[in-house]
Amino acid sequence: MIKLNKLNKSYKNEFIKTLALQDIDLEVYPGEFISIMGPSGCGKSTLMSVLGLLDNFDSGKYLLSGLEATDLSLDQRAKIRNKHIGFVFQSFNLIDSLTVADNIAMPLQYQGQKAKEIAQKVENVLAQVNLSSRSKHFPAQLSGGQQQRVAIARAIVTNPDILLVDEPTGNLDSKNGDQVMRLLVQLNKQGSTIIMVTHDTRYSQCASKQVQLIDGKIVMENNVKETEVMHEAS
Numbered sequence: 372m373i374k375l376n377k378l379n380k381s382y383k384n385e386f387i388k389t390l391a392l393q394d395i396d397l398e399v400y401p402g403e404f405i406s407i408m409g410p411s412g413c414g415k416s417t418l419m420s421v422l423g424l425l426d427n428f429d430s431g432k433y434l435l436s437g438l439e440a441t442d443l444s445l446d447q448r449a450k451i452r453n454k455h456i457g458f459v460f461q462s463f464n465l466i467d468s469l470t471v472a473d474n475i476a477m478p479l480q481y482q483g484q485k486a487k488e489i490a491q492k493v494e495n496v497l498a499q500v501n502l503s504s505r506s507k508h509f510p511a512q513l514s515g516g517q518q519q520r521v522a523i524a525r526a527i528v529t530n531p532d533i534l535l536v537d538e539p540t541g542n543l544d545s546k547n548g549d550q551v552m553r554l555l556v557q558l559n560k561q562g563s564t565i566i567m568v569t570h571d572t573r574y575s576q577c578a579s580k581q582v583q584l585i586d587g588k589i590v591m592e593n594n595v596k597e598t599e600v601m602h603e604a605s
């Protein structure tokens with residue numbers, strides 16, 4: 372589904388060049404759950420931006436569902452993001468003035484889907500994240516964990532090939548964090564492919580593969596079996 376080959380990415384200003392990603396090789400297969408860990412500044416967010424077609428890279432190859440990222444125009448990138456990639460951020464990024472249902476409906480409206488179809492999909496996905504009773508609430512009327520579950524519902528409502536999840540529990544207490552992780556584990560068991568950045572080793576073990584980044588390089592890739600955490604979380 373995803374293949375990165377010798378991918379390099381740097382940031383340059385007048386005085387300094389920072390190599391943020393160096394010779395990254397990574398393959399992601401359908402149905403995998405990958406966690407990315409590493410110290411601050413090691414390149415995790417940069418990697419997620421590149422994977423999400425939000426940012427360019429200097430050299431190497433990125434294949435996403437058979438498409439070569441370097442060949443894509445800005446417009447094509449935006450369309451692929453909307454259709455193939457779901458994003459979940461640490462800070463939820465919900466629109467405060469819209470209800471839960473309207474927040475979730477946004478990517479479908481952008482795709483030009485019919486109102487009836489949108490309403491059905493929103494209803495289904497709200498049930499999936501166990502928030503059917505909150506569809507008319509506004510984000511400020513929800514707990515942090517519930518807001519993150521709305522953000523996950525918005526990310527999966529288009530049925531994307533891949534979910535990119537950046538520190539999903541970073542703003543949550545452990546009870547809400549555990550709930551969000553349980554939901555991600557459940558989605559993965561139902562077939563979602565997930566790439567997640569986390570600082571939390573307990574949550575990283577919910578993934579089927581752990582990737583460790585240091586100074587822009589992958590220093591370890593580790594396939595993990597179902598762990599105690601996974602059982603606790605499910």
Ligand SMILES: Nc1ncnc2c1ncn2[C@@H]1O[C@H](COP(=O)(O)OP(=O)(O)OP(=O)(O)O)[C@@H](O)[C@H]1O
Pocket residue numbers: 382383389390391409410411412413414415416417418
């Ligand atoms: N826009 C930018 N301009 C210049 N340098 C940048 C820029 N964004 C990131 N960097 C540098 O690239 C490197 C990787 O940054 P990145 O944000 O990807 O790290 P990270 O692992 O996500 O860090 P954190 O865990 O603190 O969020 C760092 O050295 C950072 O200073």
